[in-house]
Amino acid sequence: xxxxxxxxxxxxxxxxxxxxxxxxxxxxxxxxxxxxxxxxxxxxxxxxxxxxxxxxxxxxxxxxxxxxxxxxxxxxxxxxxxxxxxxxxxxxxxxxxxxxxxxxxxxxxxxxxxxxxxxxxxxxxxxxxxxxxxxxxxxxxxxxxxxxxxxxxxxxxxxxxxxxxxxxxxxxxxxxxxxxxxxxxxxxxxxxxxxxxxxxxxxxxxxxxxxxxxxxxxxxxxxxxxxxxxxxxxxxxxxxxxxxxxxxxxxxxxxxxxxxxxxxxxxxxxxxxxxxxxxxxxxxxxxxxxxxxxxxxxxxxxxxxxxxxxxxxxxxxxxxxxxxxxxxxxxxxxxxxxxxxxxxx
Numbered sequence: 107x108x109x110x111x112x113x114x115x116x117x118x119x120x121x122x123x124x125x126x127x128x129x130x131x132x133x134x135x136x137x138x139x140x141x142x143x144x145x146x147x148x149x150x151x152x153x154x155x156x157x158x159x160x161x162x163x164x165x166x167x168x169x170x171x172x173x174x175x176x177x178x179x180x181x182x183x184x185x186x187x188x189x190x191x192x193x194x195x196x197x198x199x200x201x202x203x204x205x206x207x208x209x210x211x212x213x214x215x216x217x218x219x220x221x222x223x224x225x226x227x228x229x230x231x232x233x234x235x236x237x238x239x240x241x242x243x244x245x246x247x248x249x250x251x252x253x254x255x256x257x258x259x260x261x262x263x264x265x266x267x268x269x270x271x272x273x274x275x276x277x278x279x280x281x282x283x284x285x286x287x288x289x290x291x292x293x294x295x296x297x298x299x300x301x302x303x304x305x306x307x308x309x310x311x312x313x314x315x316x317x318x319x320x321x322x323x324x325x326x327x328x329x330x331x332x333x334x335x336x337x338x339x340x341x342x343x344x345x346x347x348x349x350x351x352x353x354x355x356x357x358x359x360x361x362x363x364x365x366x367x368x369x370x371x372x373x374x375x376x377x378x379x380x381x382x383x384x385x386x387x388x389x390x391x392x393x394x395x396x397x398x399x400x401x402x403x404x405x406x407x408x409x410x411x412x413x414x415x416x417x418x419x420x421x422x423x424x425x426x427x428x429x430x431x432x433x434x435x436x437x438x439x440x441x442x443x444x445x446x447x448x449x450x451x
Contacts, residue, residue, distance in 0.1 A: 110413045111410055111411070111412040112391065112410065112411050113408060113409075113410055114408065114409050114410065114411050115408045116405075116406040116408070119392070119395050119396070122392050123188045123392055125388075126184070126188045126385065127185050127189060129381070129384060130181045130184040130185040130385055131181070132381065133181040133184070133382055133385045134177070134185070136382070137173075137174050137176075137180075137378075137382075138174065138178060140170055140173055140174035140177060140218075140378055141170070141174025143371050144169070144171035144174055145167070147166065147167040147371060148164065148168070148171070150367065151163060151167065151364070154360065156239070157239040157240050157261065157262075157265065157356075157360070158235045158239040159238035159239040160235050162231055163228055163232050163235060163364075166225050169217060169221045173217050176210070176214040176217075177214065177378075177382060181382075183203075183207060188389075188392070191392055194396065194400075194405035195405075197396045197399075197400075204393060208386075211386055212386070215382050218375060218378065218382060219376075222372045222375050222376045225368040225369065225371055225375070226368070226372055228368065229365055232361060232364055232365070233357065236360050236361060237274065240274040240356055241279075243261065244279055244283055244285065247262050247283070248284060248285050248286055248287040250287060251287070263316060263317075263318035264318075265360075266318040266356060269363065270354070271354045271355055271358070272315055272318075272351055272352040272353070272355070272356070273315070273355050273356065274355055274357050275357060276354070277333075277351055277352065280316070283309075283311070284309040284310045284311060285316065286310060288310075312332070313334045314331030314332065314333065315333070315351055316330070319352050320352075321351055324351075328350055333349065387413065390411075391413070392411070393411075394410070395409045396409075398410060
């Protein structure tokens with residue numbers, strides 16, 4: 107059963123070819139834009155690589171770049187076919203090229219749709235990666251003399267100032283780690299000794315945060331140590347007063363930033379997917395309408411175009427069956443080879 111059949115007089119075929127030629131070049135520009143979006147997102151993720159635990163989230167920009175490059179080739183050839191469709195004598199030369207072209211085009215168009223879904227579905231993975239990465243970043247904040255970690259302090263400070271955040275979940279995360287290096291602690295001081303002895307791990311822990319947590323919008327000079335000690339500061343009540351440091355955690359700030367980016371990119375790529383799908387559907391109609399002209403003396407006759415010559419199920423099986431046969435033959439060949447290598451008893 108032919109699926110979605112339409113009649114195409116000569117004039118309609120010419121208008122379809124001309125319109126599709128223009129649409130294919132728009133889709134080519136959209137493919138270049140998709141590649142650019144992938145590069146931009148990749149760059150933004152690499153900027154924060156030191157506070158991310160894994161790189162699985164990079165699957166989104168990597169796929170965008172691959173799809174964008176593939177789209178350039180797919181739509182270039184679509185434009186060339188549209189030009190040849192204006193001359194019935196030149197279009198038949200594309201016949202042998204079209205079957206692999208459709209396979210590649212459908213694969214990358216579906217991959218584009220998959221990228222859209224991934225851009226919305228990666229929030230959990232991103233949040234977990236940042237949770238572990240920021241935890242390690244805060245833990246190694248003091249290690250300015252350790253190779254491989256000497257820029258960790260600068261990274262965290264710049265991050266907190268840029269995104270106006272403090273800590274991983276919130277500012278209290280700094281209370282649980284020693285973020286001041288031992289080289290800057292006076293161990294002859296009774297206060298330092300008492301704090302070090304007060305915990306099992308022998309770390310210098312106190313209720314303070316780095317300077318980068320300070321909120322410059324606060325009218326009060328920044329209070330960054332003894333945050334929970336009301337008597338240490340004049341006219342201060344930490345439980346009721348709005349602190350003059352950033353309250354929001356950096357994980358929340360980064361997740362909001364990156365998800366905002368990916369949601370915007372996802373919406374843009376979805377629009378590009380619709381344009382790409384329009385190119386493929388229109389090209390399929392043009393192909394089937396032009397095939398009916400082949401061998402005819404009068405090339406200006408009315409022809410019929412369609413999306414599928416058979417039903418959806420039959421068409422899928424027509425493409426899947428050769429693949430399954432090929433895989434089955436390979437499996438049988440491998441088993442025969444193994445049997446031949448087995449020594450006779």
